[in-house]
Amino acid sequence: MRNSKGRIIAAGAALLAAGLALSACSGGSSDGSDANGVQTITFWHRTFTPPENAWYKDIVKQFNASQSKIKVVDTEVPADAWDQKMKAAQAAGKAPDIYTHSGPIQDAVNAGQLYNLDEVVDKSALQEILPIAQSVSEIGGKFYAYPLLVEAQTVLFWNKDMLTAAGLDPEQGPTTWDELMADCAKIKPTLKSGQYCISPAMDAATFAWSTVGQQYNFSGHTALTDDWTKPNIDNDGYRALMNEYKQLWDNGYMPKQALAAYVEGKDFGQKKVAFKVSGSWMMSEIGSDYKDLLTKTGVGAFPDAPNADGRTATTLGNFKWVIDAKSKHAKAAGQFLQWAIAGDPANVLPFFVNTQFTKIPVRQSVQDAVSKDEGAADAPWSDILINKIAPTAIPEPTYPWDVSLAVGTAMESVMKGAKSPDDAIKTADAAIAKVIQQNDLPSKAPKN
Numbered sequence: 001m002r003n004s005k006g007r008i009i010a011a012g013a014a015l016l017a018a019g020l021a022l023s024a025c026s027g028g029s030s031d032g033s034d035a036n037g038v039q040t041i042t043f044w045h046r047t048f049t050p051p052e053n054a055w056y057k058d059i060v061k062q063f064n065a066s067q068s069k070i071k072v073v074d075t076e077v078p079a080d081a082w083d084q085k086m087k088a089a090q091a092a093g094k095a096p097d098i099y100t101h102s103g104p105i106q107d108a109v110n111a112g113q114l115y116n117l118d119e120v121v122d123k124s125a126l127q128e129i130l131p132i133a134q135s136v137s138e139i140g141g142k143f144y145a146y147p148l149l150v151e152a153q154t155v156l157f158w159n160k161d162m163l164t165a166a167g168l169d170p171e172q173g174p175t176t177w178d179e180l181m182a183d184c185a186k187i188k189p190t191l192k193s194g195q196y197c198i199s200p201a202m203d204a205a206t207f208a209w210s211t212v213g214q215q216y217n218f219s220g221h222t223a224l225t226d227d228w229t230k231p232n233i234d235n236d237g238y239r240a241l242m243n244e245y246k247q248l249w250d251n252g253y254m255p256k257q258a259l260a261a262y263v264e265g266k267d268f269g270q271k272k273v274a275f276k277v278s279g280s281w282m283m284s285e286i287g288s289d290y291k292d293l294l295t296k297t298g299v300g301a302f303p304d305a306p307n308a309d310g311r312t313a314t315t316l317g318n319f320k321w322v323i324d325a326k327s328k329h330a331k332a333a334g335q336f337l338q339w340a341i342a343g344d345p346a347n348v349l350p351f352f353v354n355t356q357f358t359k360i361p362v363r364q365s366v367q368d369a370v371s372k373d374e375g376a377a378d379a380p381w382s383d384i385l386i387n388k389i390a391p392t393a394i395p396e397p398t399y400p401w402d403v404s405l406a407v408g409t410a411m412e413s414v415m416k417g418a419k420s421p422d423d424a425i426k427t428a429d430a431a432i433a434k435v436i437q438q439n440d441l442p443s444k445a446p447k448n
Contacts, residue, residue: 039332040071042096044086046079049284051354059340059347066339070332097327098337101320104398105136105145106444108322114144115323120334121146125342133362135395136318145320148341148348149359152280152389153210154314157265158298162274166190173275173300177244180275180303184253187274197253198275199260199267200245202415206262208401208408210277210315213394214241215407217313218305222397223407223432228445231432233407239421240305242414249415269293277302279317280358280385287356299381301389316393345369357382360390398446400439406431 033039045056053076060074075096077085089095090113101108108114117126126143137145160170166187174180184197191197201210215222219237224230248254259267268276269290276282286293302313321341323333341348345366352359352370357379361367367386376382397404409431410424419427435441 038069038071039329040073041098041327041329041333041336042075043072043333043336044075044077044096044099046082046100046102047076048079049281049355050288051284051356052351055351055354058350062347063336063339070336072336093326095324095326097329098321098323098333100148101145101322102318103401104396105320105322106139106398107400109139109144110444113325115325115327115330115333117143117146117323117334117337120323120331121338121342125338128342128363128365130362130364132316132360132390132393132395133318135398136316137320145322146337146342147318147320147362148351150316150318150362150390151359152312152314152385152393153317154213154277154302155280155282155385155389156300156302157268157276157278157282157286158300159268159271159274159293160296160298162187162190162271163298166274170298173298174303175301177303177305181247181251181253183275184248184251188251188253191274194272196255196259196273198248198277199258199273200248200254200277201262202254202258202412204405204408204412206408207411208404209317209396210262210279211241211408211411212315212397212404213311214302214305214313216311216394217308220309222394223403224397224399224436224441226445228399228436228441230436231429233410233432234425234429237305238407238410238425242411242421242424245411245415246417249417265290268297280360280381280389281355283358283379283381284356299384301384311392311394312389314389314393316390316395318396349373358385360386399441400435402435403432406435 043060047053048056056076057074060072063070064072086095086099105114121143126146129137129143129147133147133150136150137143137147156173158173163170163183166183168183168186174183180198187197201207212222215238218241219235221232223233225232259272262278263281265276265278265282265285267273268282269286283297283299286297304313321337323330323337327333339347345363346369348361348366349369352361352366353373353375357370357376358381361370370376370382406428410419410428413419414421414424
């Protein structure tokens with residue numbers, strides 16, 4: 001990396017020179033420079049894991065050191081305060097010039113909040129985005145976001161020692177729900193008080209976003225018809241998925257109260273569960289906080305439905321960088337974005353290495369650089385994530401969140417026995433139909 005640093009700075013300077021030569025009509029205002037001709041742009045990102053936070057701080061520092069015409073001011077915003085802080089800034093017309101964005105961009109584009117990156121980022125850089133990430137960054141042939149990564153939101157982790165104690169193969173996790181139930185039946189008698197077979201999603205909101213891939217896996221589609229005119233959950237696939245979680249609950253294979261949040265690995269790290277369902281990012285937490293488990297953790301695709309069509313049962317999450325549509329420094333923000341995450345692969349390599357190879361790069365050049373890193377050999381899960389899970393994962397839906405939440409609410413109510421699958425689906429159907437009408441969803445249905 002020391003040898004790469006000179007190339008990074010040189011590349012940044014060259015890119016900046018080229019960027020400043022763009023015509024003014026390519027977007028953004030050239031006003032706002034100080035007496036020395038320096039433009040200051042604001043950059044917000046959420047608080048992530050310590051390695052990610054360190055990378056964000058360092059990439060801003062490197063960019064500022066690489067040239068003298070643009071100064072990036074970085075602000076780290078706590079995740080639980082992000083929505084409130086961002087909405088307040090947007091309402092006041094003081095949104096940051098550039099910021100991180102998770103989830104679908106459709107609503108933000110419809111609201112006119114995002115800048116068209118085609119005007120401030122080189123076409124060649126945009127064309128590098130791999131197909132698995134294009135659906136989360138491009139709408140109507142225009143790019144409104146540049147993804148830093150995609151990540152599997154539903155991965156099965158297992159404690160090899162706990163599987164061995166139950167007489168199971170520690171190197172092979174269950175590949176179907178039937179196998180998962182059979183494994184839990186063998187594991188349960190070997191557990192101590194306070195231990196459980198599995199820690200999956202447990203609440204409506206988590207079900208809403210984490211099970212989209214499972215919904216597709218069981219039914220061959222997600223919660224709306226292709227033309228977005230009707231709900232599409234009143235079928236055997238959705239009923240079967242709900243009943244699987246009810247079996248986990250009724251058989252005592254999972255705790256009745258969450259031992260840790262779905263997004264964190266504390267319950268797994270403390271050896272309270274044999275199986276943990278979480279996103280691919282959890283391996284980063286294991287590597288940093290529970291190093292004794294790093295070589296004792298199995299990683300695999302989430303179990304399939306009996307009649308799955310070959311698509312993995314995971315939703316493909318993402319984090320992207322976007323430029324605010326009202327930014328007065330869109331051109332400068334575009335140059336920072338391109339230099340930091342769309343330029344030299346060496347700039348983003350530390351991000352993927354230091355997060356324990358748990359994130360999936362969206363550019364082939366970056367994937368190649370990550371695979372060649374000497375640490376990749378000690379992270380066998382990287383190959384599983386990139387080559388066995390991500391290629392057939394289901395992208396996050398672009399329909400409104402309330403549609404997903406209606407499904408999640410139905411799943412939680414069935415799991416806990418509050419409603420039968422028929423009653424839960426009936427309630428969700430009505431809620432989704434209301435969202436369709438209120439938001440005129442048929443007019444916004446994806447063309448592809």
